[in-house]
Amino acid sequence: MTILVTGAAGFIGSHVCQRLLARGDTVVGVDNMNAYYDPALKAARLALLSDKKGFSFHQLDIAEPGALAATLKGERVSGIVHLGAQAGVRYSLENPRAYIHANVVGHLEVLEFCRTLPDIKHLVYASSSSVYGGNTKVPFAEGDRVDDPVSIYAATKKADELISSTYSHLYGLPQTGLRFFTVYGPWGRPDMAAWIFTEAMLSGKPIRVFNHGEMWRDFTYIDDIVDGVLGVLDRPPPANGPRHLIYNIGNSQPVHLGRFIETLESLLGVKAIREDLPMQPGEVEKTYADTGALEHDFGFKPKVPIEEGLAKFVDWYRQEWRPEGKRQRARPR
Template identity: 70%
Template sequence: MPILVTGAAGFIGSHVCLKLLARGDEVVGVDNLNDYYDPMLKKARLASLLGQRGFSFLEVDIADPMTLAGALSGQKITQVVHLAAQAGVRHSLENPRAYIRSNISGHLEILEFCRSCPGFEHLVYASSSSVYGGNQKVPFSEDDRVDNPVSLYAATKKSDELMSYTYAHLFGLPQTGLRFFTVYGPLGRPDMAYWIFTKAMLEGRPIRVFNNGEMWRDFTYIDDAVEAVVAVLDKPPLADVPPSRLYNVGNNQPARLGDFIDILEKLLAVKANRQSEPMQPGDVVHTFADMTLLERDFGFKPRTSLEVGLGKFVDWYRSTWMARTGAL
C-alpha cells in the first residue's frame, strides 16, 4: 500500500519521503509548491525524489475541498504523513488568512480524506513546539497546558490537535501528532535563523539578534526528526481510547542564541556583526522538549549535537546551494 506524504517538497516532507523510499515503501507525495520561499529550493528537494522507484508526485492544494480525494481516486491509502502547512511564526502576523486556509482548512480536508479511506490505519501529522506559547515551566511536557498561544501560527497548530482528537473520538481514526522543535539541516527553510545568519555572515551583512541573544531553542537535526516520524508511523495508538497521541520531537538540549551564533562563527570562520534588537511579537524566550514519552514508547533518542548538525548544514550550503544559486 502506498504511503501518502503531504508537503513532499517541503523540508521535513522531502526527507521523510527519502527515508520511506530507502526502506522500500511506495510513496505518493503531494505539494502545492507555493512561493512562501524560493521555489527553487522546493524544486531541488523534489528533484531528489522524482524518478526514484516507488515515488509518484501530484501538485495538489490540500485545502481545496475534495481535491485530494479526486486526485488519489483508486489509490489504496491506509497511512498518511501530513506535513503540509503554512509555516513561520512571524509571517502569520502579516498574512493570517494563509494560515487559516492551509493549517486549519487543509487539516480538516486531510481528516476527511483519511476518514473516507477503507481500512485506514494511521495519520501522523505535524504540530509544533509553538503550541507551548510562553510557558515558563521547562522542559515542555506533552501534559502541559497549551491554552495560551502567542502567535496565530501556534493557534492553528493547537486547533489541528483539537480537530484530530475529535476525529479520533468520533470515528476511531488513529492519529499521532508530533510537536517539532526547530528542525534544521541541509535543504532546510531559508526563513529560519540558521540559514538567515549563515547567508548574511558570508555576505558580510549584519544579523539581527533579538533579546540580546538571551533566547534558547531546542534545535532538532533533520535526520533525528525523520527517524521519529517513521518510528511513530509504524506504531499507531490502537490501544488508546480514543486512538490519539501527541509527542515532542526535539533534541532535549536547548542552546542559547548567542552561543548558537558563536558556533556558526567558528564553522564559517567569519565574525558576525550582531545587531541587537528587542523581542519580536509572537516570539518566546525558551523552547525545551521533554523527550520522556517518545523515548519510553519508541526508544527514541536524538543523536545529533548542534555543532555536528550545523556543520553538516554549512558544508551543504557552501558545497551545494552556493554553487547552485551563484550566491556568495
C-alpha cells in the first residue's frame, strides 16, 4: 500500500512513518517544516527516514489549495494518516489565524485531495482530547458533549470532526478521527511537559507548575499511539455502516502532575525547582480517556506505564539529543 502521512516530520508522524516502512508499506511524507519549534528537530527526525526503502518526502503547505494534488500527481495513494497541524494550546491564544489556516483549511484540503483519489480506502486523522474542554465527567467518552472548547486549538479540532462527518455523508469517504491524549516519548515535542521539565531540571532552572500542581494528564506513550493508529488504519469503517467514526486513544490512566515531576526527579537524579502558578487560559485540570470503544473494535491496549515511558524519553534525551550542542535550540516560539 502507498500511505500518505501529513506532518511526517512531526513527533507522531515520524514514528508512524517508521512503523509503516518497517512493515513494508510505501510512504509519502509531507510537512511544511514550520518554525513553531526548531526545524532542526524536524530535520533530524526526517534524517532517520530518508534512507529507508519506500520513503519519499515533499515539503509543502497542505492548506494551499491544490498543493497536495499537484505535488502527488501520479501517486496511487490508498490510505492517509493526516497528522499535519499547528500544535499547541497556549500558542493558539497568541496566533489564532495560524490554527485556522493549518488545522481547518489544511484539513479541508486533505479531504478535497481524497476526493481525487480513485483508490482511497481510509483517511485516519488526528483530533484531540482538547475537544472535551472543561468536561468534569470522567473518564471522557466519545459520546460526551464537546460543544464548549476552551482554546482556539480545541475549536479547530472540533471543526475538523464536523467537516469530516459532512464529507463522509456527502461523498462516502471512509474516515476515522482519533482523539489523542497527551502523547510523549523519544523525539517528542519541546513544548510538552516531558521535554520542558527535563531540559529545565538538567540546567538547574525552575519549572513552571500550573494550577499549583493540581493537574492530571492521561500521558500516552508514543509506541502505544502508533499501535493504535496502524490498527485503525488497517480497518476502515465498513461500507454498510457509518463512514465516519471517532475514537479516544489514550492510556486511560491519568497521572497527577506531582507524580510526573517526582518520576523525572528520580530518573534525572535532580530535584526540581518549582514555580507554582495559577491555571493558564485554555488549559483544563484533568484529561482521562475512556478507550473502551477502541479496545472493543480494534483490540487496543496500551502497554507502557508512565515510569517506563519517561525512562525511555530521558535515555533518548541524554544519549541521543542533548550531547550535540547544535541540538539545544529545539524550543517552541
